[in-house]
Amino acid sequence: MVDIDEDLLSEAARLLGTTTKKDTVNAALREVGDRMRRLEALLESQEMAERGEVAWDLWEEEQAAEKGVAARSTAQQAGPGRPA
Template identity: 60%
Template sequence: MSATNIEVNPELLADAMRLLGTKTKKDTVNAALREVVQRLKRLEALERMTARAERGELDPAIRAYEARKAAQRSDA
């Protein structure tokens, strides 16, 4: 890891510490960065999945799932 000196808004830091449940400034900044990265990665994945759905790439998987569910219902 590298050491970096930054100025941080104390009110935002206090809010972030409360919301993230962190105790130190370092833990808060690292948790906030981790949260942002994870959130943006999930958004990117959702955008890729949406594009696949729009191209119809998920249709075979949906049909297979529906067929399995129908088979389970008929077995019951």
């Protein structure tokens, strides 16, 4: 048996959109794991940038190109005379 703070459990259930204690605890554990993996990846990318291993200029060019493709696609879908 585990003693769980009911107020924290209720808040977690509300934030996670869960309805049972089991689902809330499992979702919270999953969220912690996901969050820690994202943090580790962020820290690793920061370390790579500090070592000069990240080509930010190429990344920025890719992002600009992707935005351009998305904008053209939206404009084409809207059709002539209709706002995108």
